[in-house]
Amino acid sequence: MSELRLTINGGEHVLDVPVGTSLADVLREELELTGTKIACNEGHCGACTVQVDGVPRLSCITLAHTVEGEVTTIEGLREHPLVEAFVRADAVQCGFCTPGQVVSAAALVAARPEPTRDEIRHAMAGNICRCGTYPKIEEAILTWQD
Amino acid sequence: MARLIRTEKEVEGRFEEVWIVVEEDPLEQWPAGPLAVVGRPAPRQDAPERVRGEARYTADIKLPGMLHAAVLRSPHAHAHVRRIDLAPALTLPGVRAAVGPGEAHGLEEEAGFSGAPVAAVAADTLAQAQAAVEAVDVEWEELEVVVDPDEAVKRGLLRDEPRRRERGDVERALAGADVVVETTYRTQTVLHNSLETHQAVCEWQGDTLHVYISTQFIWGIRQAVSETLGLPEDKVRVVCEFMGGGFGSKNGPDEYTYVAAELAKRTGRAVRCALTRREEHTSAGNRNATIQRLRAGARSDGTIVALVGEFTNSVGWSGWNASTEGPMWMLYDCENVRTVTYGAQLNTPPMKAFRAPGFVEGTFGLECLIDELAARLDVDPLELRRRNYAGSNEGTPYSSKNLEECYRRAEPHWERRHEAHARSDAVWKRGVGMASQIWYGGGGPPSYAWVRLGSDGRATVITAMQDIGTGTRTAMAQIAAEELRLPLENVEVVLGDSARGPYASISAGSSTTPSMGPAVRAAAADAREQVEDIAEQRGLPRDAPVEEVVSLLEESQILGKGARGPNPSGMSVLTFGVHVVEVAVDVETGEVVVERVAAIHDVGRIVNPLGASSQVEGGIIQGIGHTLSEERLLDPETGRVLTTSLDAYRMPTIADVPEIVCEFVDRPDEHLTNLGSKGLGEPPIVPIAAAIANAVRDATGADVHELPISREEMLRALREAEQQAREKEKRGAPATV
Numbered sequence: 001m002s003e004l005r006l007t008i009n010g011g012e013h014v015l016d017v018p019v020g021t022s023l024a025d026v027l028r029e030e031l032e033l034t035g036t037k038i039a040c041n042e043g044h045c046g047a048c049t050v051q052v053d054g055v056p057r058l059s060c061i062t063l064a065h066t067v068e069g070e071v072t073t074i075e076g077l078r079e080h081p082l083v084e085a086f087v088r089a090d091a092v093q094c095g096f097c098t099p100g101q102v103v104s105a106a107a108l109v110a111a112r113p114e115p116t117r118d119e120i121r122h123a124m125a126g127n128i129c130r131c132g133t134y135p136k137i138e139e140a141i142l143t144w145q146d
Numbered sequence: 147m148a149r150l151i152r153t154e155k156e157v158e159g160r161f162e163e164v165w166i167v168v169e170e171d172p173l174e175q176w177p178a179g180p181l182a183v184v185g186r187p188a189p190r191q192d193a194p195e196r197v198r199g200e201a202r203y204t205a206d207i208k209l210p211g212m213l214h215a216a217v218l219r220s221p222h223a224h225a226h227v228r229r230i231d232l233a234p235a236l237t238l239p240g241v242r243a244a245v246g247p248g249e250a251h252g253l254e255e256e257a258g259f260s261g262a263p264v265a266a267v268a269a270d271t272l273a274q275a276q277a278a279v280e281a282v283d284v285e286w287e288e289l290e291v292v293v294d295p296d297e298a299v300k301r302g303l304l305r306d307e308p309r310r311r312e313r314g315d316v317e318r319a320l321a322g323a324d325v326v327v328e329t330t331y332r333t334q335t336v337l338h339n340s341l342e343t344h345q346a347v348c349e350w351q352g353d354t355l356h357v358y359i360s361t362q363f364i365w366g367i368r369q370a371v372s373e374t375l376g377l378p379e380d381k382v383r384v385v386c387e388f389m390g391g392g393f394g395s396k397n398g399p400d401e402y403t404y405v406a407a408e409l410a411k412r413t414g415r416a417v418r419c420a421l422t423r424r425e426e427h428t429s430a431g432n433r434n435a436t437i438q439r440l441r442a443g444a445r446s447d448g449t450i451v452a453l454v455g456e457f458t459n460s461v462g463w464s465g466w467n468a469s470t471e472g473p474m475w476m477l478y479d480c481e482n483v484r485t486v487t488y489g490a491q492l493n494t495p496p497m498k499a500f501r502a503p504g505f506v507e508g509t510f511g512l513e514c515l516i517d518e519l520a521a522r523l524d525v526d527p528l529e530l531r532r533r534n535y536a537g538s539n540e541g542t543p544y545s546s547k548n549l550e551e552c553y554r555r556a557e558p559h560w561e562r563r564h565e566a567h568a569r570s571d572a573v574w575k576r577g578v579g580m581a582s583q584i585w586y587g588g589g590g591p592p593s594y595a596w597v598r599l600g601s602d603g604r605a606t607v608i609t610a611m612q613d614i615g616t617g618t619r620t621a622m623a624q625i626a627a628e629e630l631r632l633p634l635e636n637v638e639v640v641l642g643d644s645a646r647g648p649y650a651s652i653s654a655g656s657s658t659t660p661s662m663g664p665a666v667r668a669a670a671a672d673a674r675e676q677v678e679d680i681a682e683q684r685g686l687p688r689d690a691p692v693e694e695v696v697s698l699l700e701e702s703q704i705l706g707k708g709a710r711g712p713n714p715s716g717m718s719v720l721t722f723g724v725h726v727v728e729v730a731v732d733v734e735t736g737e738v739v740v741e742r743v744a745a746i747h748d749v750g751r752i753v754n755p756l757g758a759s760s761q762v763e764g765g766i767i768q769g770i771g772h773t774l775s776e777e778r779l780l781d782p783e784t785g786r787v788l789t790t791s792l793d794a795y796r797m798p799t800i801a802d803v804p805e806i807v808c809e810f811v812d813r814p815d816e817h818l819t820n821l822g823s824k825g826l827g828e829p830p831i832v833p834i835a836a837a838i839a840n841a842v843r844d845a846t847g848a849d850v851h852e853l854p855i856s857r858e859e860m861l862r863a864l865r866e867a868e869q870q871a872r873e874k875e876k877r878g879a880p881a882t883v
Contacts, residue, residue, distance in 0.1 A: 039390075041423060
């Protein structure tokens with residue numbers, strides 16, 4: 001076990017977890033922040049996306065003890081206008097990938113408030129949605145400020 | 147009045163005769179078109195929880211003291227456990243119990259595929275369980291591995307008797323045909339890859355087993371688990387409030403549920419057994435590969451006189467022999483049809499239903515063959531389809547069919563091919579292709595719903611249904627709101643728990659809305675009639691606003707109940723549609739890009755046009771993956787899966803999505819239930835592969851015969867087309883390529 005200090009959604013956490021534990025496991029198992037989903041657990045699908053200092057990060061392949069900076073999870077973005085935009089556009093089917101989609105999209109619109117379709121497709125290509133909600137996700141991000 | 151009937155029940159194209167109790171369905175259908183709530187776009191009621199990460203999936207269930215199970219799987223595609231020793235695993239830290247072959251249903255001594263479950267361990271953490279599984283000592287006796295479907299057929303290694311059918315006289319028809327085309331098509335194995343992997347959490351409370359499971363069929367799990375474990379059905383409670391995708395792969399309990407139940411029993415603790423992504427790729431089922439040797443004969447006027455197919459489904463170690471021949475029997479009016487379908491038993495992971503099993507594969511072969519025929523006949527492909535339009539389902543009338551209307555609406559999209567050709571250049575060739583869709587999707591009884599209406603004018607629909615991500619809660623709320631004349635926001639739907647609601651059908655075979663929707667409407671109508679009686683007693687008109695009528699009821703509640711009535715007897719309930727696809731093909735690299743898809747579907751009344759468009763887009767995108775990039779690869783020597791991760795198995799991303807235009811005929815099926823709705827989950831994935839392949843042919847003149855249309859397959863088809871053009875030139879005929 002090894003001490004772990006993390007700032008998550010503005011709150012400070014001091015934990016004791018084994019070295020080698022992934023950030024995703026810390027969030028879900030230690031802190032009950034289950035909005036972050038694990039779907040492949042090897043960095044291929046984007047469901048576990050969080051932000052570290054505003055930059056999207058795959059939490060399932062991030063070792064918790066290596067994290068420097070502020071972590072933002074879906075729980076910290078629940079009031080983001082993107083949430084309402086996703087609901088309005090029907091940008092959710094089974095919903096298992098959706099929190100990760102929102103976290104990635106939030107990083108995109110923070111950097112580029114009015115992204116083009118191509119920019120959206122570039123920034124969101126790492127978030128797999130097996131239900132194929134992509135057209136609605138694109139729509140939600142295009143209209144997030146409405 | 148309750149009525150006992152003997153009826154034919156259809157799920158995923160498989161039929162069985164069953165006894166069921168149905169209630170009369172005296173409600174007249176609503177008029178066609180958008181109503182107050184039904185037929186109007188509604189955002190999902192449960193979207194906020196899902197988007198905000200608050201929805202609790204099976205993967206998020208954490209019970210006090212819960213242990214984690216890991217499963218030992220066979221590394222060999224065919225082997226027998228000669229000796230197994232669980233003791234080394236039991237001595238490792240955190241390990242609480244272990245089970246071997248025969249100790250939990252699904253764990254077996256004979257492993258028929260690489261990834262077959264053999265033993266399992268429960269430990270305090272998943273990492274401990276996984277480490278312990280590695281420590282189990284197994285001595286294997288390796289057995290002969292068969293992975294080639296043609297070899298299996300030759301040797302009679304079949305899942306069931308070959309399915310042979312014939313109507314008319316095929317040989318005579320072929321002999322009299324002006325044109326005969328013959329082609330072999332192959333489709334690959336693809337994986338469901340639901341983002342939430344297969345998993346269950348089991349806990350015993352007294353003599354009741356609580357099963358939290360990611361499933362498409364709460365009541366099917368309850369029935370199967372109770373039967374397998376010898377428990378009364380009401381001693382099995384099944385819960386699935388939110389689930390992260392299934393696509394046909396989560397219709398049954400499988401070994402992970404039994405492993406969790408057994409280890410929970412042995413430890414007195416709750417146990418989670420969840421597949422990893424890699425296990426998902428080796429052990430959770432797949433759409434089976436097919437080989438389709440097809441022939442079609444036609445007269446020069448475009449009449450199709452004969453269709454012949456020899457189909458081999460690479461079923462795998464378990465699974466069933468899907469109706470790949472179905473479209474050949476049902477799509478066209480052809481007097482002479484002969485098919486044989488083999489289900490090859492192989493040492494490969496098992497087939498499981500995957501979004502219109504059989505028909506996706508069979509439609510690819512048939513609809514490509516039809517376009518080859520159209521080319522030989524020099525008839526417009528849309529025109530050829532119209533000339534052979536089926537007026538009945540092999541003599542049985544349709545409950546409704548508006549495929550001709552789909553064709554009519556497809557015309558403007560089809561006309562775009564001239565403009566698409568004009569946009570071609572030396573490298574990128576553009577073209578347009580089409581394909582028709584036929585599939586089931588009528589649903590059926592039994593399914594039940596309750597409606598609870600309070601004095602606050604808010605109603606709750608209660609049914610132990612599952613919402614697999616298709617928007618079931620919202621569609622059911624719309625139906626109840628319409629019938630109760632309440633605003634949609636006043637209606638909530640509670641589902642997902644067998645202990646808290648009546649029986650509900652499976653969410654497979656595009657059956658959720660057509661099975662449950664009519665029951666919800668009947669329950670709401672029962673409540674509404676009670677409200678009307680109360681209105682009368684209060685001196686109000688019978689159609690006074692519901693909120694006003696119930697406002698003085700205080701703690702009293704109005705309870706309505708409803709059941710799904712029978713399907714129309716003597717009729718075929720089917721869904722129809724057509725896709726028109728525009729592609730661009732790079733003739734130097736073989737890259738195929740889908741640029742535009744127009745999808746027109748005939749599935750009866752549309753309850754929620756917004757959710758329906760999402761279903762269509764999702765089916766098309768999943769189908770594009772099937773057509774262009776996805777393939778589960780095996781080592782042909784060992785039978786081991788090579789594509790065990792999502793970087794090797796390539797599913798579409800947002801960057802792969804074309805423009806999608808989605809239209810519905812939206813005419814209620816006047817013979818089908820009080821709702822007139824059919825299902826929509828599967829239809830959009832049925833025609834897309836053939837429509838893409840036909841667009842590729844239109845763009846390049848090359849016939850692709852295999853899925854996925856990889857660059858290798860595309861370049862092979864281009865070379866073949868060039869060769870044929872050269873030969874034609876030599877013979878003095880004008881080149882067409």
